[in-house]
Amino acid sequence: MTFEIGVTVFVFVITMLVIFWRPNGLNEAWPATIGAGIIILIGIVSREDILDILNKIGGASITIMATIVMAVILESFGFFHWAAARLVRLAKGSGYRLYWYIQLLCFLMTLLFNNDGSILITTPILILLLKNLRLNPHEQIPFLLSGALIATASSAPIGVSNIVNLIGLEIVHMTLYTQIAMMFVPAILGLLFMSWLMFIVVRKKLPKRLSEESYDLEDVFFTKNFHPLKGSISVETKYKRTKLMMSILFFVLLIRCLLFVASYFGIPIEIVAVLGSVVLLIWRWYHLRTNPVDILKKTPWHIFLFAFSMYVIIYGLHNVGLTALLVEICEPIISQGLFQASFIMGGLVSILSNIFNNHPALMIGTITLTEMGLDPITLKTIYLANIIGSDIGSLLLPIGTLASLIWMHILRENKIKVKWKDYLHVSFLVIPLTTVVTLFLLYYWIQIVFV
Numbered sequence: 001m002t003f004e005i006g007v008t009v010f011v012f013v014i015t016m017l018v019i020f021w022r023p024n025g026l027n028e029a030w031p032a033t034i035g036a037g038i039i040i041l042i043g044i045v046s047r048e049d050i051l052d053i054l055n056k057i058g059g060a061s062i063t064i065m066a067t068i069v070m071a072v073i074l075e076s077f078g079f080f081h082w083a084a085a086r087l088v089r090l091a092k093g094s095g096y097r098l099y100w101y102i103q104l105l106c107f108l109m110t111l112l113f114n115n116d117g118s119i120l121i122t123t124p125i126l127i128l129l130l131k132n133l134r135l136n137p138h139e140q141i142p143f144l145l146s147g148a149l150i151a152t153a154s155s156a157p158i159g160v161s162n163i164v165n166l167i168g169l170e171i172v173h174m175t176l177y178t179q180i181a182m183m184f185v186p187a188i189l190g191l192l193f194m195s196w197l198m199f200i201v202v203r204k205k206l207p208k209r210l211s212e213e214s215y216d217l218e219d220v221f222f223t224k225n226f227h228p229l230k231g232s233i234s235v236e237t238k239y240k241r242t243k244l245m246m247s248i249l250f251f252v253l254l255i256r257c258l259l260f261v262a263s264y265f266g267i268p269i270e271i272v273a274v275l276g277s278v279v280l281l282i283w284r285w286y287h288l289r290t291n292p293v294d295i296l297k298k299t300p301w302h303i304f305l306f307a308f309s310m311y312v313i314i315y316g317l318h319n320v321g322l323t324a325l326l327v328e329i330c331e332p333i334i335s336q337g338l339f340q341a342s343f344i345m346g347g348l349v350s351i352l353s354n355i356f357n358n359h360p361a362l363m364i365g366t367i368t369l370t371e372m373g374l375d376p377i378t379l380k381t382i383y384l385a386n387i388i389g390s391d392i393g394s395l396l397l398p399i400g401t402l403a404s405l406i407w408m409h410i411l412r413e414n415k416i417k418v419k420w421k422d423y424l425h426v427s428f429l430v431i432p433l434t435t436v437v438t439l440f441l442l443y444y445w446i447q448i449v450f451v
Contacts, residue, residue, distance in 0.1 A: 004042065007038070007039075007042060008316045009320075011035045011316070012317060016360070018031035019031055019402075019405070020405070022405065022409065027302055028302075028306055028405070029302035029305045032306050032310050032313070033305055036313055039313055039315075045312050049315050049319070053315060054308070057170075057311055058270075059268055059269070060169075060307075061304040061307055062273065063269055064160075064166065064303065065299065065301070065303065066273035066276065066277040067117065067160070067273055067277075068299055068300060069281070069295060070252060070276060072298045072299055073280045073284050074280075076288065077245070077287070079245055079248060080125050082241065083105060083125075087101045087102065087105055087129075088129060088133065091210065093210045094210070095208050095209060095210055096208065100195075102147045103150050106122050107191065109121060110152075110154035110155055110161050111154060111157070111256075112252055112253070112256060114161045114162055115151060115155040115161060116163075116303070116403050116406060118151040118152075118403075119148060119152065119407050120406060120410075123144070123147075123410045123411070124410060126143065127410075127411075133210055135210075137417070140416065141418055144416070145202070145418065146198045146202055146426070148404070148407045149395055149426070149427070150195055151403070153194060153395060153434070154191060156183065156190070156191070156388060156391040156392055157180070158176070159179045159183075160176060160259055162391065163303065164358065164362050164363065165390075167311070168362055168363070168383060171366050171367065171370060172379055172380060174380055175263045176260055177264040178380070179384070182380060182381070182446060182449075183384050183387070183442070186441035186442040186445045189438075190438030190441055193433075193434055193437050193438075197430045198430050201429050201430060244287075248280075248283075251279070251280065252280075258272045259272050259273065306402075311363060313360070317364065318364075323371055324371070327368055327372055330345065330348075331372060334378070341378070341385075342381060342382055342439055342443050343385070343436075343439055345369075345382050346385035346386060346388050346389040346435065346439050350392075350393025350396070350435055351393075353400045354394060354396050354397045354399070354400040357399065357400065357401065358394040359402060362389075362390040365386045365390075366383060369383055369386070377446070377450060381442070381446050384442055385439055385442060388435060388438050388439055388442065389435065392434055392435050392438060393431065393432075395431050396427050398420065398423050
C-alpha cells in the first residue's frame, strides 16, 4: 500500500507540473492521459472504478462538448466578431464604458457556453479589437486581464458553464435546476462586486477616450478581404447581418433555458445540448453551404480525455486513502456548523486550486464531502461553497485554472506580455475579497430561501 501511495502521489504531482509548464505548448490532455494510464496499469484504479468514472463524467462531457460545438459554429458565422464590433460602438468612445461592455461580453460568453470556450473565443477577439482601437500594450492589459478574470469566474452561477462543476453535480446527486436555484443569485451578486472592485483597481490604467476613427469596427471585421475564420459568413448589409446574429443568439438562449427545464423534469440535459448543436449545425450548412466535417476538426475533443484522465488520477488518490484522511481532518470543521464549514471548505478548495489547479481540487473536495454522511442541504451548500473556491478563489494565481493557463498561452502566441506582477496586482486585491463576499452571500441566501 505504501508503494501505491507513493506512485499515485508522484504521478499526480508530475502530471500537474507538466500541465503548468506545458513545454512547447503541449496539450494538457497528454500528461493527464499518461498519468491516468500509469494509475490504471498499476491497478490502483479497477475496471469497476473506470465504469463508475465514465458514468459520472459521461453526461457532463457530452453536454460541454455539444456546447463547445455550438460555440465553434457561432464562430464560423462571425458572431463573436460582430458582437465585439457592436460592443465598441456601444462604448461611444469611452474607455470606461468599454471596460463594462467587455465585462458583459465575457460574462455572457461563459454563461452561454463555458469558461474554457469563453477564453478561447473572446481573448483573440479582444486582442484584435484592442489593436484596431490603436491602444498601446500597457492599455490593452487591463481590458484583457479583467475580461479573462470575469470570464473564468462566471462559470460559478450555473453548473453547465464548467465541466468539472457538472461532474461535481453528478457526484453529489444535484440537479442543474437545484444548483441554479441555490447559487445563481449569490454568484451573480458576487460577480457584480468583483467587476466593480476590478474597475476601481484598474481604472487609472484605462484610457478615458478611444480613437474616434475606431468607433465602428464592424466594416473592418466583415470586409470581403478580411476573413477572421475560414468559412465566416458574408452578409451584404449591416441590418441583415444584425438580424441573422440576433436570431442565432435567441436560439442559443432558448437551448440554454431548455437545459434547466430538462433538468427540472429529470430529462438528461445532454440530449437537449446535442439536439441544439445539431439544429445549429444544419442552420450553418443552410447559410454557408459548408461541410460539417470542419466543425469536427475545430472542436477540442481532448477536453473529454483530459476530464476522464484527471478523474482517474483523483480516483487513484481516493483509493489510496487521501479522501479518508481529508474526511478525518474536515469532519470536526463540518460539525462546527454550516457557516464555518462553508467558509473553511471554500477557502481550502481555493488554496488547493492555486496549488494544484481547480479541476483536481474540486474533484477531491467533492468526493470527500460524499464520504461524510451529510444531510442533503448541508452537502449541497458546502459543495456550492467549494464551487466558489474552485471558480473564483482559484484565480488568485494564473495557474489556478485551466482557463487561465489557456489565456496566458494565447497571449504569448500573440506576443502580449502580461507579467505575474501585473496579474497579482489585480488578483491579490480582488479575488480574496470577492471569494469571501460570495461565500457570505451564498450562506445567507440559503438561510433565507432554503432553511
